[in-house]
Amino acid sequence: MSAYQELSTPQLEIMLKELRTQFADFQKKGLKLDMSRGKPAADQLELSMPMFDVLNSSSYMKTEDGFDLRNYGVVDGAIDAKRLFGELMGVSADEIILVGPSSLTLMYDTIVRAMLHGVLGGSKPWGKYDKIKFLCPVPGYDRHFAICQNLGIEMIPVDMTDTGPDMDMVESLVSKDDTIKGIWCVPKYSNPQGITYSNETVRRFANLSPAAPDFRIFWDNAYCIHDLYDEHDQLLDLFSELKKNGKANMMFMFASTAKITFPGSGVAMMIATKENLDFVRKDLAVQTIGPDKINQVRHVRFLKDVNNIYDHMKKHAALLRPKFEAVLDTLDRNLGEAGIASWKKPNGGYFIALNTLEGCAKRVVSLCKEAGVVMTAAGATHPYGADPKDSTIRIAPTYPCIEELKLAAELFCLCVRLASVEKILQTR
Amino acid sequence: MSAYQELSTPQLEIMLKELRTQFADFQKKGLKLDMSRGKPAADQLELSMPMFDVLNSSSYMKTEDGFDLRNYGVVDGAIDAKRLFGELMGVSADEIILVGPSSLTLMYDTIVRAMLHGVLGGSKPWGKYDKIKFLCPVPGYDRHFAICQNLGIEMIPVDMTDTGPDMDMVESLVSKDDTIKGIWCVPKYSNPQGITYSNETVRRFANLSPAAPDFRIFWDNAYCIHDLYDEHDQLLDLFSELKKNGKANMMFMFASTAKITFPGSGVAMMIATKENLDFVRKDLAVQTIGPDKINQVRHVRFLKDVNNIYDHMKKHAALLRPKFEAVLDTLDRNLGEAGIASWKKPNGGYFIALNTLEGCAKRVVSLCKEAGVVMTAAGATHPYGADPKDSTIRIAPTYPCIEELKLAAELFCLCVRLASVEKILQTR
Numbered sequence: 001m002s003a004y005q006e007l008s009t010p011q012l013e014i015m016l017k018e019l020r021t022q023f024a025d026f027q028k029k030g031l032k033l034d035m036s037r038g039k040p041a042a043d044q045l046e047l048s049m050p051m052f053d054v055l056n057s058s059s060y061m062k063t064e065d066g067f068d069l070r071n072y073g074v075v076d077g078a079i080d081a082k083r084l085f086g087e088l089m090g091v092s093a094d095e096i097i098l099v100g101p102s103s104l105t106l107m108y109d110t111i112v113r114a115m116l117h118g119v120l121g122g123s124k125p126w127g128k129y130d131k132i133k134f135l136c137p138v139p140g141y142d143r144h145f146a147i148c149q150n151l152g153i154e155m156i157p158v159d160m161t162d163t164g165p166d167m168d169m170v171e172s173l174v175s176k177d178d179t180i181k182g183i184w185c186v187p188k189y190s191n192p193q194g195i196t197y198s199n200e201t202v203r204r205f206a207n208l209s210p211a212a213p214d215f216r217i218f219w220d221n222a223y224c225i226h227d228l229y230d231e232h233d234q235l236l237d238l239f240s241e242l243k244k245n246g247k248a249n250m251m252f253m254f255a256s257t258a259k260i261t262f263p264g265s266g267v268a269m270m271i272a273t274k275e276n277l278d279f280v281r282k283d284l285a286v287q288t289i290g291p292d293k294i295n296q297v298r299h300v301r302f303l304k305d306v307n308n309i310y311d312h313m314k315k316h317a318a319l320l321r322p323k324f325e326a327v328l329d330t331l332d333r334n335l336g337e338a339g340i341a342s343w344k345k346p347n348g349g350y351f352i353a354l355n356t357l358e359g360c361a362k363r364v365v366s367l368c369k370e371a372g373v374v375m376t377a378a379g380a381t382h383p384y385g386a387d388p389k390d391s392t393i394r395i396a397p398t399y400p401c402i403e404e405l406k407l408a409a410e411l412f413c414l415c416v417r418l419a420s421v422e423k424i425l426q427t428r
Numbered sequence: 429m430s431a432y433q434e435l436s437t438p439q440l441e442i443m444l445k446e447l448r449t450q451f452a453d454f455q456k457k458g459l460k461l462d463m464s465r466g467k468p469a470a471d472q473l474e475l476s477m478p479m480f481d482v483l484n485s486s487s488y489m490k491t492e493d494g495f496d497l498r499n500y501g502v503v504d505g506a507i508d509a510k511r512l513f514g515e516l517m518g519v520s521a522d523e524i525i526l527v528g529p530s531s532l533t534l535m536y537d538t539i540v541r542a543m544l545h546g547v548l549g550g551s552k553p554w555g556k557y558d559k560i561k562f563l564c565p566v567p568g569y570d571r572h573f574a575i576c577q578n579l580g581i582e583m584i585p586v587d588m589t590d591t592g593p594d595m596d597m598v599e600s601l602v603s604k605d606d607t608i609k610g611i612w613c614v615p616k617y618s619n620p621q622g623i624t625y626s627n628e629t630v631r632r633f634a635n636l637s638p639a640a641p642d643f644r645i646f647w648d649n650a651y652c653i654h655d656l657y658d659e660h661d662q663l664l665d666l667f668s669e670l671k672k673n674g675k676a677n678m679m680f681m682f683a684s685t686a687k688i689t690f691p692g693s694g695v696a697m698m699i700a701t702k703e704n705l706d707f708v709r710k711d712l713a714v715q716t717i718g719p720d721k722i723n724q725v726r727h728v729r730f731l732k733d734v735n736n737i738y739d740h741m742k743k744h745a746a747l748l749r750p751k752f753e754a755v756l757d758t759l760d761r762n763l764g765e766a767g768i769a770s771w772k773k774p775n776g777g778y779f780i781a782l783n784t785l786e787g788c789a790k791r792v793v794s795l796c797k798e799a800g801v802v803m804t805a806a807g808a809t810h811p812y813g814a815d816p817k818d819s820t821i822r823i824a825p826t827y828p829c830i831e832e833l834k835l836a837a838e839l840f841c842l843c844v845r846l847a848s849v850e851k852i853l854q855t856r
Contacts, residue, residue, distance in 0.1 A: 049485040057477040072691040150714040286578040294693040
């Protein structure tokens with residue numbers, strides 16, 4: 001980072017004035033755009049509309065093993081759906097449960113159950129400790145952090161590197177402290193940087209020797225098949241690696257069809273050893289008489305098989321690619337030479353993360369808002385909403401249409417430049 | 429109860445022999461029937477099959493207030509569904525939240541939230557007490573009791589009377605002990621007796637002055653519109669009564685469309701004051717990004733309006749009435765004069781409760797099982813599965829078809845007679 005820094009103060013002052021004029025022009029446009037959340041756009045949702053035709057009033061309404069979809073029963077998911085999504089995730093039908101429409105809820109409930117009743121192999125419920133802790137790779141997913149905060153779990157930030165979390169730090173922390181009970185991971189196309197963990201990182205996860213026997217890796221595989229390009233990132237399968245090491249109980253994996261079919265109305269999955277799932281099922285049988293099997297089988301009949309799911313995801317990619325490229329192109333053109341921001345080009349997922357000069361992120365987000373573009377709150381990518389460097393901004397390019405997105409990206413770059421020039425001048 | 433008791437021992441021994449022969453004949457029939465759970469039968473499920481035609485790939489996919497049903501958002505339910513079900517339950521749209529497909533889960537989660545974070549007006553989370561207690565009218569619903577047991581909540585049985593729980597006992601207990609945090613109620617067509625609480629009972633609930641400021645009445649209105657006859661029981665509205673007394677925050681009401689449309693794939697409702705719900709929403713916003721709005725609006729477009737829902741329930745009643753009457757008729761014919769059992773005739777709901785002579789219920793259920801008919805486990809109607817008199821049996825007549833049901837009811841009566849004669853002879 002240098003170019004803007006090397007300008008003289010009078011040069012920067014002239015630039016600031018120009019930028020402010022441009023900003024005022026933007027404000028006049030009366031934009032009302034949202035780049036804050038990883039939401040699919042309407043055209044993506046249209047891809048799954050035929051799902052509404054697969055069940056009608058004369059459809060066959062039983063699971064493969066003969067349960068009436070429309071009645072009570074089958075606590076942990078219809079076998080049809082377990083088979084299809086098990087195959088998709090590379091696990092057998094007894095290593096997957098399908099509960100509810102949202103993996104976020106499944107993760108929350110999993111930790112709640114652990115708070116109240118512990119997990120397999122633990123000596124007591126997590127809630128019976130004075131304090132328990134989770135490792136949180138940063139930047140990370142704000143809703144993971146919100147779960148910890150809601151449940152009173154202390155969060156320890158761990159730096160992300162280009163290959164995943166800093167594993168030296170992870171190994172060192174978990175081996176010493178038996179109150180560290182978990183780590184949040186989005187291992188493929190991480191939220192928000194789009195980093196895929198390297199094979200070495202996954203192998204080191206599979207080799208962890210935590211002090212706590214009830215430590216769990218929360219492997220939120222939210223973007224497992226959410227590639228933008230045919231040549232996409234490959235994530236080594238943690239579950240297989242753990243099995244090789246006899247440590248398979250250490251993992252809870254999560255995924256959902258939220259960004260395959262419909263967010264909020266999809267199928268959420270938890271993948272773990274049968275032993276782990278048997279432990280969970282004891283509580284599940286009290287909490288529920290069964291999930292929405294109709295919607296699970298509707299998904300199976302629409303998605304058909306794993307190859308068809310991959311084809312379906314290519315349609316999503318075709319809609320998403322131009323959006324990511326438009327934003328990245330705008331960032332390159334506007335900020336590429338300025339030395340005031342850095343970012344990575346992700347090959348999938350739903351986000352781009354941008355780092356500003358220290359102390360600029362909040363100002364950028366605030367400026368965007370003044371001109372009608374809502375960004376994810378600065379700090380949201382860090383535990384307790386506190387980014388110590390105030391520099392990470394999460395960009396969610398998926399929801400607006402491409403014309404609006406280009407405009408929003410231009411505005412965003414303008415705000416980054418404006419905030420940066422202000423900051424450089426302040427510090428002189 | 430007397431007739432059988434008055435027979436001489438030799439007479440009873442002859443009868444026992446006859447009953448055993450009849451029982452052996454039943455065993456040869458190879459029955460395989462289930463009267464254990466309150467499940468709708470297939471013909472009831474057919475009533476809602478047209479719901480699968482109301483949404484198709486060209487349907488309008490927004491809520492009344494413009495949210496895309498297919499995307500993230502709207503944490504506590506689509507406004508369309510809040511309006512319809514709010515009207516059905518006699519509350520405004522801001523006194524109802526619609527979360528998930530099952531009221532059981534909603535109840536479980538509500539208590540879990542209270543364990544972890546307390547409820548409005550409480551001084552600390554319920555889980556921070558050494559011990560908390562719930563009052564449990566008995567006989568009652570086994571899944572309510574299972575929730576308490578799962579969460580370590582001590583259960584205090586309260587006798588049911590013909591007008592609801594023994595209110596002298598309820599008033600006395602809650603006024604003295606601030607660790608009593610709740611009471612389970614199925615106020616209309618109670619599970620399993622089919623009793624509807626009298627106006628006086630409801631008014632006394634509305635006037636409770638519990639020692640615990642965070643005491644809640646768990647008003648599980650599972651059978652609110654589940655009448656068998658046009659002339660049906662009328663339940664006074666607790667919420668209105670509480671409001672008159674300025675005590676509206678004392679109630680959490682639950683209901684669902686499980687037995688209106690499809691169990692497991694319906695819409696679950698929690699009704700409470702806006703203040704109570706605001707408190708709940710704080711956690712809900714962390715646990716979920718939103719419920720399945722598509723399914724909620726599918727329900728609204730199928731059910732249309734409150735009058736139509738009542739018409740729909742009449743179709744259920746037409747299918748259920750003959751089943752209840754067949755069982756009641758069989759009970760009358762076989763046990764009416766024997767003086768070995770008592771029961772009530774419910775005007776709605778899903779169950780009939782039968783009381784045997786003391787110490788016979790387990791034996792009856794076990795005999796039924798030997799001949800291929802599964803009943804709800806004896807004791808299930810009581811906390812910890814322990815019926816001190818071993819005399820209550822819950823009959824669920826809804827699931828089998830009528831021919832099978834008649835056969836199962838005959839067998840059941842035979843088992844009651846057999847177990848009773850055995851018992852009388854043992855005690856001589």
